[in-house]
Amino acid sequence: MSVFVHPQGLCESETIGDGTRIWAFAHVLPGARIGRDCNICDHVFIENDVVVGDRVTIKCGVQLWDGVRLEDDVFVGPNVTFTNDPFPRSKIYPERFAQTVVARGASIGANATILPGVRIGANAMVGAGAVVTRDVPANAVIVGNPATIVNYANAVHDTPATFNTTQQVGVRECSVPGVTVHTFPLVGDMRGKLTVGEFTDQVPFVPKRFFMVFDVPGRNVRGQHAHKVCHQFLICTHGSCSVMVDDGTRREEIRLDSPNLAVYMPPMIWGVQYKYSPDAVLLVFASDPYDANDYVRDYDEFLALLAKDPPARP
Structure with a gap:
């Protein structure tokens, strides 16, 4: 050469x-x-x-x-x-x-x-x-x-053809192993609407912490990290946003545009939230109290940790 x-x-x-x-x-x-x-x-x-x-x-x-x-x-x-x-x-x-x-x-x-x-x-x-x-x-x-x-x-995207929020109440597997998308019952009458879920029957852990994200400028991106131990459960209670989940090999974008829709993210899944509507309110339940050391904020470090100790996925 x-x-x-x-x-x-x-x-x-x-x-x-x-x-x-x-x-x-x-x-x-x-x-x-x-x-x-x-x-x-x-x-x-x-x-x-x-x-x-x-x-x-x-x-x-x-x-x-x-x-x-x-x-x-x-x-x-x-x-x-x-x-x-x-x-x-x-x-x-x-x-x-x-x-x-x-x-x-x-x-x-x-x-x-x-x-x-x-x-x-x-x-x-x-x-x-x-x-x-x-x-x-x-x-x-x-x-x-x-x-x-x-x-x-290279992200897979949800579409109404593959996931109808009003008809398919239950849980579906995401294309990213370990991540699940949940549709809760949505009941409505002239008095308003109601949706309900139960820990740990429908939500796979008992939360020890919650936080809410709102008033996000539409162009801004949240998340961009993974957790080593913590599990998360995300619901957009008002408005809409998109959740990108990534296991280092596959990634899928899930649109949360109804309060009866949720995404479960196990540990060692890279998560990003973006495409917020101006009125979006994102509610996140977490399995553990806040611990700065539990965060993986660099994508290359995330890939290195996966290579060293791949998590067991169902």
């Missing part, structure tokens, strides 16, 4: 992995480090303090400035703009440029703008033209200016 540099390309770095191809009018400065089997397309500029992993594709018209880190298997679309200084001035340089990280397997669509210092999580997808102003969670699909989460990659 060897490195291919087009006759009209300029590669000043000697730290280039085997199988990497650098095409016409691309310019790689001496300090840059590029991994194996990468494809650096026409008119790409790569500055000195840049690290690119293996099997990365960088399409035409991209500039990677000091501080950019692209992990393995990243895709960067045409004319994506990276930035590294939040307050740029001509001939005035910061002591240290902000570090921007695009984690393994993430994709960035054409003409997106990435502000300095953000982290784009593993397997995330940034839509074309998006302006990324904040960190992006692993697996999130984001679009817009400023970019917001609209979906999660």
